[in-house]
Amino acid sequence: MKDLMLLSIFLYSLNLVFKQDSILALIIVTFLIIVYSIKFHRLKLKNYNLKKNYHNELKESLNKQKDIFADILTHDLKIPTLAQLRGLELIRNETLGSINDEQKDLIENIEASCKYILNMISMLQNTYKIETGKNKFNYEKFNISKLLVNCINKISKDLNEKNISLVYFSSEPDIYIAADLESIKEVIINLILFAISYSYNNDKILVYISKEENNVKFLLKTSGVYLSNQVCSNIFEQENINSQNYTVIGQKISLYLCKKIIEEHNGYIYAKSSQDNSLSLIFKLPIYKENSIKSAISSLY
Secondary structure (H helix, E strand, C coil), rough: CHHHHHHHHEEEHHHHHHHHCCCCHHHCCCCCCCCHHHHHHHHHHHHHHHHHHHHHHHHHHHHHHHHHHHHHHHHHHHHHHHHHHHHHHHHHHHCCCCHHHHHHHHHHHHHHHHHHHHHHHHHHHHHHHCCCCCCCCCEEEEHHHHHHHHHHCHHHHHHHHHHCCEEEEEECCCCCEEEHHHHHHHHHHHHHHHHHCCCCCCCCCEEEEEECCEEEEEEEEEHHHHHCHHHHHHHHCCCCHHHHHHCCCCCHHHHHHHHHHHHHHHEEEEEEEECCEEEEEEEEEEEECCCCHHEEEEEEE
């Protein structure tokens, strides 16, 4: 009712302006225009705030649902897989009765598949946590060359299956970085496993660790494969990569996880391939300096 009365006054005054050129009518029209302009902008701002609050609440609700879904999914996948491993262990150790060699081989293969599933679940969990900012890194000082030796020992079985020799060099005996040891360990293992999958039997993989300005450069090189520049530029990306470019299921998510971990440590990871059928996987991380751990931790908060 109030707006209707004001509108009537506005129209009447506007009519006077056109007919009589009344100063008073012009002032009334101008005043009413200002009033309605202010009212319009206030209403617009109110609607904007309501939409913003709605979208924030909706986003928060969706993120909460995703967290619950991820927890339930990983839990429901992990528990039966762990139960299967426990059962296979009892059978392999002949706790439930004797088995022959062929059965032992079959059980070992099933165990390997179950462990692979657990590893995939772990990679998916870690990737999700990093993307949502829920991952907490434990920064510490460590020798990256010693970490490499530890990684090689852990996947020695994979190297021996294809009789692949891994040769590593370091420009200096002691090169330290400040990072989350377990995360960098996961990166190195995933890169070596990727190189193994593309290597021939009796092949050789070269790893070279060096200093480059203020960074540590980790270079892994294998022969027997050539990847185009387009594939190399997208090899660590989550999308735009066709699954046929990978020889092992799960490599896509493992390489993407490597990228996320390295970037979270203020590093850089990339791949390059040469016409001589060689593939190089490289990442760079800041060299350890005094107070670098404190600065790295403070950057997270």
